[in-house]
Amino acid sequence: MTVLENAVLGGRPxxxxxxxxxxxxxxxxxxxxxxxMAGARFVEEVLDRDGGEHFALTVFGDEPxxxxxxIMLSPVLAGEADEADIVLNSHDWYAERDxxxxxxxxxERIDTAAKVVHAADGTATPxxxxxxxxxxxxxxxxxxxxxxxxxxxxxGVVGFRTIDExxxxxxxxxxxxxxxxxxxxxLGLEAARALQAQGMEVELVHAMGWLMNAQLDVEAGGxxxxxxEELGITVHTGAxxxxxxxxxxxxxxxxxxxxxxxxxxxxxxxxxxxxxxxxHTDVAVRSGIEVERAVLVDDHxxxxxxxxxxxxxxxxxxxxxxxxxxxxxxxxxxxxDRLTGTDPDAAYTGSxxxxxxxxxxVDVAVMGVSTPERDSDEFLVISExxxxxxxxxxxxxxxxxxxxxxxxxxxxxxxxxxxDRGTPLPPERIRLxxxxxxxxxxxGVAEMPADSxxxxxxxxxxxxxxxxxxxxxxxLPKVMDATRAGKGCGSCKGLVxxxxxxxxxxxxxxxxxxxxxxxxxxxxxxxxxxxxRSEDLxxxxxxxxxxxxxxxxxxxxKMGLVSLLRMVWGSEYVDEPDxxxxxxxxxxxxxxxxxxxxxxxxxxxxxxxxxxxxIADVAEKYEVxxxxxxxxxxxxxxxxxxxxxxxxxxxxxxxxxxxxxxxxRTVKTCVGSDFCRFGLDDSTQLGIDLETRFQGVESPAxxxxxxVGCPRNCAExxxxxxxxxxxxxxxxxxxxxxxxxxSVRKGDLLATVTSTEExxxxxxxxxxxxxxxxxxxxxxxxxxxxxGLDRVKETLLEDAEGICADLDAGIQRSxxxxxxxxxxxxxxxxxxxxxxxxxxxxxxxxxxVR
Amino acid sequence: MTTALQSHVVxxxxxxxxxxxxxxxxxxxxxxxxxxxxxxxxxxxxxxxxAGGPIADGQSDARVVxxxxxxxxxxxxxxxxxxxxxxxxxxxxxxxxxxVVEV
Numbered sequence: 001m002t003v004l005e006n007a008v009l010g011g012r013p014x015x016x017x018x019x020x021x022x023x024x025x026x027x028x029x030x031x032x033x034x035x036x037m038a039g040a041r042f043v044e045e046v047l048d049r050d051g052g053e054h055f056a057l058t059v060f061g062d063e064p065x066x067x068x069x070x071i072m073l074s075p076v077l078a079g080e081a082d083e084a085d086i087v088l089n090s091h092d093w094y095a096e097r098d099x100x101x102x103x104x105x106x107x108e109r110i111d112t113a114a115k116v117v118h119a120a121d122g123t124a125t126p127x128x129x130x131x132x133x134x135x136x137x138x139x140x141x142x143x144x145x146x147x148x149x150x151x152x153x154x155x156g157v158v159g160f161r162t163i164d165e166x167x168x169x170x171x172x173x174x175x176x177x178x179x180x181x182x183x184x185x186x187l188g189l190e191a192a193r194a195l196q197a198q199g200m201e202v203e204l205v206h207a208m209g210w211l212m213n214a215q216l217d218v219e220a221g222g223x224x225x226x227x228x229e230e231l232g233i234t235v236h237t238g239a240x241x242x243x244x245x246x247x248x249x250x251x252x253x254x255x256x257x258x259x260x261x262x263x264x265x266x267x268x269x270x271x272x273x274x275x276x277x278x279x280h281t282d283v284a285v286r287s288g289i290e291v292e293r294a295v296l297v298d299d300h301x302x303x304x305x306x307x308x309x310x311x312x313x314x315x316x317x318x319x320x321x322x323x324x325x326x327x328x329x330x331x332x333x334x335x336x337d338r339l340t341g342t343d344p345d346a347a348y349t350g351s352x353x354x355x356x357x358x359x360x361x362v363d364v365a366v367m368g369v370s371t372p373e374r375d376s377d378e379f380l381v382i383s384e385x386x387x388x389x390x391x392x393x394x395x396x397x398x399x400x401x402x403x404x405x406x407x408x409x410x411x412x413x414x415x416x417x418x419x420d421r422g423t424p425l426p427p428e429r430i431r432l433x434x435x436x437x438x439x440x441x442x443x444g445v446a447e448m449p450a451d452s453x454x455x456x457x458x459x460x461x462x463x464x465x466x467x468x469x470x471x472x473x474x475x476l477p478k479v480m481d482a483t484r485a486g487k488g489c490g491s492c493k494g495l496v497x498x499x500x501x502x503x504x505x506x507x508x509x510x511x512x513x514x515x516x517x518x519x520x521x522x523x524x525x526x527x528x529x530x531x532x533r534s535e536d537l538x539x540x541x542x543x544x545x546x547x548x549x550x551x552x553x554x555x556x557x558k559m560g561l562v563s564l565l566r567m568v569w570g571s572e573y574v575d576e577p578d579x580x581x582x583x584x585x586x587x588x589x590x591x592x593x594x595x596x597x598x599x600x601x602x603x604x605x606x607x608x609x610x611x612x613x614x615i616a617d618v619a620e621k622y623e624v625x626x627x628x629x630x631x632x633x634x635x636x637x638x639x640x641x642x643x644x645x646x647x648x649x650x651x652x653x654x655x656x657x658x659x660x661x662x663x664x665r666t667v668k669t670c671v672g673s674d675f676c677r678f679g680l681d682d683s684t685q686l687g688i689d690l691e692t693r694f695q696g697v698e699s700p701a702x703x704x705x706x707x708v709g710c711p712r713n714c715a716e717x718x719x720x721x722x723x724x725x726x727x728x729x730x731x732x733x734x735x736x737x738x739x740x741x742x743s744v745r746k747g748d749l750l751a752t753v754t755s756t757e758e759x760x761x762x763x764x765x766x767x768x769x770x771x772x773x774x775x776x777x778x779x780x781x782x783x784x785x786x787x788g789l790d791r792v793k794e795t796l797l798e799d800a801e802g803i804c805a806d807l808d809a810g811i812q813r814s815x816x817x818x819x820x821x822x823x824x825x826x827x828x829x830x831x832x833x834x835x836x837x838x839x840x841x842x843x844x845x846x847x848x849v850r
Numbered sequence: 851m852t853t854a855l856q857s858h859v860v861x862x863x864x865x866x867x868x869x870x871x872x873x874x875x876x877x878x879x880x881x882x883x884x885x886x887x888x889x890x891x892x893x894x895x896x897x898x899x900x901a902g903g904p905i906a907d908g909q910s911d912a913r914v915v916x917x918x919x920x921x922x923x924x925x926x927x928x929x930x931x932x933x934x935x936x937x938x939x940x941x942x943x944x945x946x947x948x949x950v951v952e953v
Contacts, residue, residue, distance in 0.1 A: 007927070007928055007929040007930070007936040008929070009929075076933065079933060081933075082930075082931060082932055082933050083929075083930060083931075083933060084929075084930075084931045167935075170933075171935065520911075541869075541887060552911070552912060552913075553887055553911040553912060554911050554913075555908075555909040555910050555911040555913075555914055555915070555916045555923070556909075556916060556921075556923070558909055558911075559909070576869065577867065577869070577870060578867065578868065578869025578870045578887075578909070578910075579869070579909075581909065581918065582904075582907040582908070582909075582918045583918075585907075590904075590907065590918055590919065592901065592919065593902075594902070594903065594904040594907070594919075642907075831867040831870060832864065832865060832867055833865055833866075833867070833872050836872060836873070837873065838871075838872075838873045838882065838896065838904035838905070838906035838907045839873065839880070839896060839897055839902075839904045840873050840874070840875045840880050840896070841875060841878065841880045841896075842897070842902070
C-alpha cells in the first residue's frame with residue numbers, strides 16, 4: 001500500500017527530479033551543497049545573471065522537498081499558512097531551468113584535491129566551483145533520557161527547523177494535549193504560540209532570566225512575557241531542564257515530561273526543543289576546510305580551499321555567524337555577482353542586522369545594541385508594560401547605534417534608515433520613538449526617502465516598490481512578484497501595501513481576484529452573467545471551457561457556477577451532477593459521519609396529524625438515530641444512510657424542504673390572527689404563500705424568511721433575510737438583510753405595503769436583485785449594507801434603475817423552473833450510483849439511536 | 851507501511867460517472883475512484899485523514915479533490931493544499947472496461 005505519509009513539498013507527481021549528467025556539456029560545473037534559504041537563493045541569483053549559459057548547476061538537498069521558506073514554518077504550524085504557500089521553488093522549477101536537484105541526498109565529504117563531491121547515495125560529482133550552504137541544525141542540549149539507545153531523539157521530542165518537524169508537531173497537536181517548549185527565543189516563542197493556537201496546553205521553559213535575552217533587555221523581555229502569558233501560555237524563566245522523562249505507550253517509549261534542575265516536574269506528551277541552532281559544519285570538517293564556530297570565509301565568501309565557498313548560516317565572516325535570512329541572501333547575491341562575472345569586484349563586508357518580526361502575536365523590531373555601553377551613550381526608553389509596549393533607542397555621537405521596539409513598530413522605517421545609513425537624528429530624541437505632532441500621525445510613506453529599506457529580508461527599498469508600481473504593478477501580489485518585497489518573513493506586507501497605495505495614488509490597488517464571483521473564472525459577477533448570456537453557456541463545463549484560463553475546471557468554483565447558471569437559465573440550464581456539491585446531488589445535508597439529514601417541506605411550519613404519523617413511521621422503519629424539531633419550524637431526521645434516501649422519500653411522499661441548499665430554505669410563521677389574541681393579520685397564510693412561491697429558489701447564500709402577525713415578533717421576522725410584520729389595518733412591513741446566526745443584525749425596513757400581493761411582488765424583486773448582484777456566499781446582511789439601503793429602496797420601489805420588470809421576469813423564470821428534487825430523482829436517478837455509500841467499510845450511522 | 855502492491859478489479863469503469871467519484875473496497879481498504887472530465891482515472895483513500903470524511907462524495911477538478919465535510923483539498927499526488935495530513939493515493943487504470951486498482 002502506497003501511503004504518502006511524508007508528502008514532498010513542491011514535488012512532482014511523476015517522481016522526483018533526476019537529470020543525467022551530460023558528458024559533452026562544456027559549461028563550468030557549480031555544485032551547491034544545501035537547498036535551503038541560502039543555497040536556493042544563490043541558484044536563483046546565478047540564473048538571474050544568465051548564469052545558466054555558462055554554468056551547469058547541481059544542488060544537493062538533505063531534505064526531499066523543493067526549496068521552501070523556512071521563515072514561514074511558524075504560520076504553517078499555527079494553521080495560518082498552507083504548506084503549499086511556502087514553497088519557493090518546486091522540483092519542476094529546477095527541472096525547467098536545467099538545474100540538477102538531488103533532493104534527499106546528503107553529501108558525505110568533498111575531495112578538494114580531486115574536486116569531487118561524494119554523496120551518501122554513492123555518487124561522485126565533479127565540480128569547478130563548490131558552494132557550501134549547509135545551514136544549521138537544532139541544538140539539542142544534553143539532558144538525561146532525551147535520546148534513545150540508538151542515539152535518535154525520544155518519540156515526542158522534536159526540533160523546530162524543517163517542514164517534517166513541523167508536520168510532526170501538527171500531527172502531535174491533533175492526538176496529544178500537553179506541550180513543553182524548551183527555549184524562549186524567537187523560535188521557541190513562535191512554536192509555543194502556534195501549538196497553543198492548535199489547541200494544545202503549552203508551557204515554555206527558558207534557561208535564561210528573561211525571554212528573547214539575545215535580542216532584548218530585561219524590561220523588554222518582560223513586556224513580551226506578559227503578552228505571551230496573556231495568550232494562556234505558562235512561562236518558566238531561569239529554568240533548566242535536566243532530564244526528559246518517558247513512558248511506554250503502545251509498545252514504544254514516548255516523552256512524558258521534563259524534570260527541571262530545581263526539582264519541578266512538567267508533564268507533557270510533546271517536547272519541542274528550540275534552544276538555538278548550530279551551523280552544519282561536518283561536511284566541511286571532514287573535507288579539511290577551516291572551521292571555527294562555522295566555516296571561515298573572507299570578504300569574497302571564499303574558504304581557505306580554492307574554489308570552495310560558504311554562504312548563509314554555515315559561514316563565519318569576520319567573526320560573525322548570522323542567523324537571519326537577510327545576510328544569507330546578501331551572501332548569495334555577492335557570490336553570484338563574483339562567480340558570474342557580473343561584478344567581479346563584489347565583496348561582502350558584513351551586515352548590520354535589523355529585524356522586524358511578530359513574536360507570539362507581538363510586533364518586535366530590533367537593531368544594533370539593546371542597552372548603552374558607554375557613559376556618553378544616550379539611552380531613551382518608553383516603557384508601558386500595561387499596554388504591552390516597550391521602546392528604546394541608543395544614540396552615540398549623534399548616530400543611532402541600537403533600537404528596540406516591542407508592541408509598537410510604527411517608527412521602524414525611520415529608525416532602520418537612521419541605523420543603516422547614519423542619517424541625521426532629530427534633536428528632540430523623543431521624536432525617534434513617538435510622533436509628537438498629533439495632526440498627521442502617519443508620517444509614514446509619503447515622507448520616507450526613496451532609498452529607505454522596506455523589506456529587510458530582501459533588501460527592497462521604497463524606490464524599488466514605486467518603480468514596480470510605475471511599471472504597472474498595482475496590486476500587492478504583483479509588486480511582491482516583481483520586487484520580492486514581502487517574500488521573506490512577510491512582516492512588511494502592510495507597509496508595502498501602503499506604499500503601493502500611495503505610489504498608485506489610489507488607482508487600481510485592489511487585487512483583481514477579490515472581485516471575481518468564483519476563484520476559477522476571472523470575472524466579476526456582472527461580467528460573468530453577460531458572458532454566459534452572450535456565449536449561450538448553459539452548463540458548468542461549458543463555462544470553464546470558454547471562460548476559465550486554459551479551460552481548466554476548478555472544484556471550488558463549481559457550486560457557485562451551478563447557482564448562477566440556474567438563475568440565468570431557469571429550466572434551460574443543463575445539469576451536470578459533478579458540478580454540484582454532494583448536498584445538491586442527493587438533496588440532503590451531509591453530516592459529520594457521512595450520513596445525511598432529511599427535512600421534508602412543512603410550509604410555514606404548519607403540519608397535520610397524518611403528516612406527523614407518516615414521519616414517525618418512516619423514522620422507525622429506517623431507525624433514524626435522531627428526530628429533531630428545527631429552528632426553521634420543521635422536522636429533521638438525522639443520521640440517514642445515503643442509500644436509504646430515495647426509499648425514505650418514497651415512503652414520506654412529501655417534497656424536499658431544501659434544508660441543504662444555498663437557496664430559499666423556509667418561512668417561519670406565528671399563528672397570526674386565526675388563534676392569537678394579539679394577531680393583527682393572517683401571517684400563517686402569508687408565510688405558506690411565500691414558501692409556495694419561492695420554494696427552492698437558488699441564491700448566492702441561504703435565505704431564511706419569517707412572517708409575524710404583530711410586532712411581538714414571535715417568529716423572529718426582524719432578524720431574517722426577509723421578514724414580514726403585520727402592523728394592522730391590512731398593512732405589512734417588509735424587512736430585509738436581517739440575521740440571527742454568527743452575525744446578528746436587525747433587518748432594514750424596505751417598505752410598508754398595504755396588501756399581501758404587494759408583499760409577494762416586493763419580496764420577489766428583492767430576491768432577484770440579491771440573486772443577480774450578491775457575491776457567492778454573501779448573505780443578505782452583507783449585501784444590503786454593501787449596496788446601500790437607499791439604493792435598494794430606489795431600485796425596487798421607484799424603479800430608479802429601470803430594472804423592475806426584468807427582476808420580476810427573472811424571479812418568475814426560476815419559480816417556473818421549480819421541481820421537487822425528491823420526486824424527480826426518485827423517478828430517474830441523476831447519475832449511476834447517485835445514492836451509493838461513499839464509506840463502504842464504515843458502519844453508519846455512528847451515532848447511537850436515541 | 852509498505853507491502854507488495856497487487857492489482858485488483860474493483861468494478862466497472864462505467865460505475866463511475868464522468869466528473870464524479872465512487873467508493874470501492876479491496877479487502878479492508880476502501881478506495882475512492884474518480885473519473886475526471888478528461889476521462890482519466892484517479893484513486894485515493896475513501897476517507898479523509900482529517901475527520902474520516904467521505905472523499906467519494908467530494909468535488910474534484912484536474913488538479914485537486916475536495917472533501918465535502920470541511921473542504922480540505924488534496925492534489926492528485928496526495929499532497930494537501932489546506933494543511934491537512936496527506937491523502938493516500940493508489941494507482942488505477944482501465945482494463946477492458948474493468949477498474950483496476952493497485953493496493
